[in-house]
Amino acid sequence: MTVSSYQLSNGKTNWYFVIDLPVADDGKRRQHKRRGFPSETAAEKAETEARKAYGEASIGADGSVAAELTGWLSERELDVEETTLDSYRNIVRMYVIPHIGGRQLYSLDKRVIQDMYKTLLREGGANKKSLSPTTVRTVHRVLQKAFKDLGIDLGPIRQPRPAERDSHGRKGVWTPKESKQFLKFHRESRLYAAWALAVVAGTRRGEIAGLRWSKVDLDNGIVYIHLQRTICGNKVLEKSPKGKSRRAVAIGPAMVQVLREHKARQDEEKAEVGLLYHDRGYVFPREDGEPYYPRYFTDQWEGACNAAGVPVIVLHDARHTSATTGADAGVPEHVMQKRLGHADSRTTREVYTHVLPESERKAAELMDVALTDESGVGGLARRVFGGRNVAPRRA
Template sequence: MTIGSYQLAGGKTLWYFVIDLPVGDDGKRRQYKRRGFRTDTEAEKAESEARKAYGEAAIGADGSVAAELAGWLSERELDVEETTLDNYRNLFRMYVNPQIGGRQLYAVDKRVIHEMYKTLLSTGARRGGPLSPTTVRTVHRVLMKAFQDLGINIEGVRQPRPAQRDNNGRKGVWSPQESKKFLKFHRDARMYAAWALAVVAGTRRGEVAGLRWSKVDLDQGIVYIHWQRTISGNKVVEKSPKGKSRRAIAIGPAMVQVLREHKARQDEEKAEAGLIYHDRDYVFCREDGEPYYPRYFTDMWEDACLAAGVPVIVLHDARHTSATAGADAGVPEHVMQKRLGHADARTTREVYTHVLPESERRAAELMDSALRDDAA
């Protein structure tokens, strides 16, 4: 360790520090230097923080942020789902590496990271506009996890504050009237059963895309969510849902009838297609039996909203609608948690259960009644 001072042209004295880092894979000596401190005390404090952050880290010969993060991703292939790992890669590729990927990892401190966050929040989107605070917070969480696994502890890094919502925390949620209008409009549509499952049972896109008839018990009124069809990068991945997302969902007589009618229509298509039909047991598939690309459901959903004349919400928001309808109807929280496949009840309570204006109005009327009774 070295702490010293130097003078600027005007005679002002500033301080610097130098620390030796572990020898790299190439056997060469490496050092980390920083300068510009106003006092020796500031230099000593910064030196102590840098030694704590990087002194024990096994940084490779390249030592760049991009290289070390790539190494971390390679290690995490052992214990992280492929789709999750692909999301991590995209976060680093799109947001972290363009900003600090070329820097030496041991030269990164909280100021560098904070500047990256501010840049992302102002011009980090693909077209140069602001990147959403939610995405920047995700970058923060994944980056800090990677640093932790690499043995790097940078103290004082602040997580960007969450976005302020203008909808009182509600996501896209339909009222019961809007849900009924949407489903009634599409009653004869080929995708009607898929939309009904999304709204009534709160199934995810991947769960709808990967559902097979062998996992649907129409006699007992149960849909088993044991498989999903999702996108990872540019390819489709089929796998079992993780954790409590693997579940059995009870469906009522109306939903059973919808699925029976859907199967009858599918059987007619199969008979008409004859030898060119590829029967792979998918509940929702093309006329030749081949499964849809998962994003097809997203695109068709938006068109379906517009056609029905209801507010356009994203397909995943059908889960919010389902959860909210259950909450308004008095379905216990633990039942909705299991039905939606959430590992944490807090997710059901704080993220997916939103109070609709109708519910707020009923609550206001009850409170107003109580005040009138009390006054009497």
């Protein structure tokens, strides 16, 4: 056995194992590693299962699932973006090879795949924790792509049903009141303009990190989302957003003013730092002008939520807060789809079918009158829906 231990910051000991694999075609060393086991026994058991999955044979043997998928990934380097390819590699390495890597690809049947899905759902995560149905469905989609390219037809393969959404479609969606509270609290923050763009314009983390002043037209109130900074493995890439994510986003006078003030503050920083400032044109750089690592914005966001006294949501859910606010305010679905850069209208529709309770509450108050005082429906409608004359229709 090749298990070892390492010390955590809290003093606890965790265990890991390493399996050496045959070298790759380019001569580079390959290993399969898993860590996070609470005991030596647990690590040894997991290693035994991994070796069994590899069939105790050469992982590079022709026809094995591992070998064929590795070859498939190599071929996809020609036509798949690096970030997408990195995601494929991680899925194959973490979830497929440890379970069926040693099997012969062309002798697989769908029951083997479905058994793997069951195992992943039950204990496919770190420390043998369960994986979410969403993650397993992602594994399924990658395998389907690979099987199609490799000419494998196993027939219909059952996959986990989608996880049930909560009542709002997202765990984290703020009400307009919470959004205002958050932004008001951080009005003097150095990242205030970044947070405002996330909430008001629905920009993604990578789009915020990669935004440059050359793509911001304050005179006409337009932000051009033409570049994003994204994490790929251990490095950061700057690339154009794929599909319809490349877009022009209109911003109102208030957001324009926020960005003007942010630029003035940045100019003061440049003057203070002087020759040491590396002006690369980023809208949201560090104090020396260099761009932030994209995860910096995620790390700062959680603390910003806590400081403002609002529910902690993930940064990406600021987009869904923006979309949901638009839905409640009556912004047409196709307009919001273009604004958020959704390639598929279904993505926008999912948000629009899970609007916040505010509009439902107004409808409920209006309909309650029909049970108690029909003559008051019109008056209540004017109070609830802002003064419009909504008269009851009689059959």
